[in-house]
Amino acid sequence: MPVVLAKRDLMVFVRHGKGTISSFIIPILHQILLNGPVKMEPSHEAQPRRFPLAVFVAASHVQVTRIYEECQRFTYRSQVRCFMIHSDDDTMIQFRGYSSSYHILITEATCFDKLIDYDAIGFDYCRHLVVQGIDKMLQGGLKAQICRVLQNYTQCHPSQRQTLLLSTTLPREIQWLAEEFLDDFVFLKVGYVNLPRSDVIQKIVPVGEEHKRSFLISILMAAGIRDISNGKDALTLVFVEKKKDVNALDVLLNQNGYPVTSIHGERSSTEREEAVRLFCSGQCPVMIGTLMAIRAVDLPSVMHVILYDMPQDIEKYSICLSYTGHPDKVGLATSFFSNKKNLTTLVPELVDMLKASQQEVPTCLQRLVTSREQHLPVVTKGESEIEQCPIKPQGNGEQLTTTTTVIS
Template sequence: MNQDKVEEMWGPRTPDDFHYKGELPAWASEKPVYEWQEDYTEGTAPPNLKLEAELYDDEGRVRAGDTFSNLSRINVSRQGGPESYTPLTSFDQAKFHPTILENIQRMHYKDPTPVQKNAIPLLMSGYDLLACAQTGSGKTAAFLLPVLSKILTKLSRTAESTVNRPGARRTKASPQALIILPTRELGIQIFDETRRFTYKSPVRPVLIYGGAEMRAQREQLAKGCDVLIATPGRLMDAMERGAVALDHVKYLVLDEADRILDAGFAPTIRRVLLSSDLPRDEGLHMMMFSATFPKEVQAMARDFMKEDYCRLRIGRIGGTTTDIMQKVIKVEEYDKEETLIELLLSQPPSRTLIFVDTKRKADYLDDVLYNKYFPCISLHGDRSQHERELALEAFKVGKSPILIATAVAARGLDIKDVLHVVNYDLCEDIDEYVHRIGRTARAGNPGLATTFYNDRNYMIAPQLTRLLVECEQAVPEFLSEFVSENA
């Protein structure tokens, strides 16, 4: 491998680059990438310009792309809920709290996406909701905006918040909203979105997740918590330690609900729903969101949601967007390394996410590419929390524009300018494939997904071919035998 050729395309390494080898650069060692922020602002206090610049920095956030308007043509189907309702045509129609509307403008949101147009009026009307929409279609805002607006409206009437004044302490945090999600990375992302929507308001979000010190998280909880964002295991830990009480929860959200259950958290979720102090009455407003909905999720919805709950489908369940150009190439296992290197050198340099099936493979491939002078980093569940946060930050800001990751990065992550996803190891489940390639082509932007296929992937071939046909993608010759099966 010619070092000059790699560096000509991807740029030379600098002391500012982050990698697990050697000493951390100054930007990585000075402080954690993710830290607690005291951003509570009293009512109409003057804006915090430094915080405002941090929250609404466009550099790290995905903006609507050229084909964003095409999302409005996606088929929408609904079962249950009200006899009729009026989908939104603008955010102003939603009757959000004025502070929420101001922050929507700060985020430069213009037109709501199909899931937002349909989910928001249903949630503002109080209906329990099971919603399925494509990756990158705006599901996070679809549940955050109604929940936060309702909390803010209530606080405006009562002039109270769970935020503690100086010198005050609480034995337990008593959030009004609980958002449960499968991964730390998704939790950090939703926490940041919550801070953006609640800027200059008394609403205080707190994020808790495994892999970080419980002591620091308890300190945050003790200062008050209106919105609790939590991974299942850490939520149970906090409840058992007496740091969290759920008796005041009015809004319960399961985000990436299928992944939560698939990861083995179903018993934990049922304990929260059945054996905790969570209110189990008409006052609890429950919502579940994901890009795919297996039977287990639908069964949980029937078991725990109100009888008149609404089922909302945006597009085909398990489908994906035509904005992603999907290429499937046949590559034997022993040729994958060389093929990947050729691929990286044949495409214009761009933020590239490479999926592998094991943690060991992620480390190995990271070593291979790094030793060939590619600016890469790896991410998987065995990394420390600090390393995971640094890896994502390095990827987001372009210090390490090539990220090798396991399935931990397949869900929910919304990173700007991920133009290429590579399935180095093709997964066995088509839903997982949909989530993986959904890390590109967000919000109407174009993207490319390249998948390495060989005979080991035979079981997923019929479903993969069907998806290619549905998305009007080219079907390679070696998959043509499955086209007739999907006709």
């Protein structure tokens, strides 16, 4: 807040659940109210352009909705009006249908790009541009749109404008964007970046691909997830790599009596919002999803994160773990590790991270690192403990009657 009030550009890296939306809305709203209404020149165009005083750009419809709700909360009973544009409907129909003047615009990057194309928006009076989740946009292939938005904004009254970029990770592309478009900016990190806190217990468990489903059910059974009376205290996120596996696990767990919901990129915004609502309320304390889909929504700190599919790089691993752990409560992260996937790049960095976080390093990982350093051939299936499931499946391998001590 002091940086925003000082009218400095800002590049901030912050983990989930830190109140970033409020910390930007409050000082921006303060300056809008302090400066009073802006006298705009009357427009004689058939389709006049809009001139917002502040613009929030987010990565997804869910984020746009969340920011809009926060803006509405803080601008209640004031003269400041907010307007939201999302990608579910035609952008210009929404935009032209809003006849009243507004001060704060909240939109997705793709929609904002269209507004620039249609010459429907002007930056003449805009003094604040906030880009939320810029790392998600870059990973989602929106680099061109983001650069265009920043370029159009920074060229208009550079001495009076303020640009604020928010990210949860620290890729090199973001550093380039900051140096290219920010002027005299403050570089701020809140907590650890790309390194899990010490209040997250990390368990790397060797599980063969054919035993993953059985092992997942055994973990949920041991945690007592079927008892949804304590759902909000047992929130569990399951990260899966492929959309088809998300659907398959959703069906499997529902058939076995677990209150579960799921989310991925092919679901509609209504379906995604309903899934998030069911999860956050505790009605469905288990959510299965792809990393990209889960990153597009704001979730509370959960009790347990399960990496059903191990990510290929350490950055994605760190992002998954960022959803659990709290200063007042220890979180748990369980990762299913199998050498069927090419994880040779991840393993050394993962071992270093476990050591840095003072976590137990499994023997299977240490052996892989040692064999790699000595240029020895990595053991194959049948010779490695990685392919041996810690729990022997029973029956058809889909449902277990035994429990595990992995989360004890």
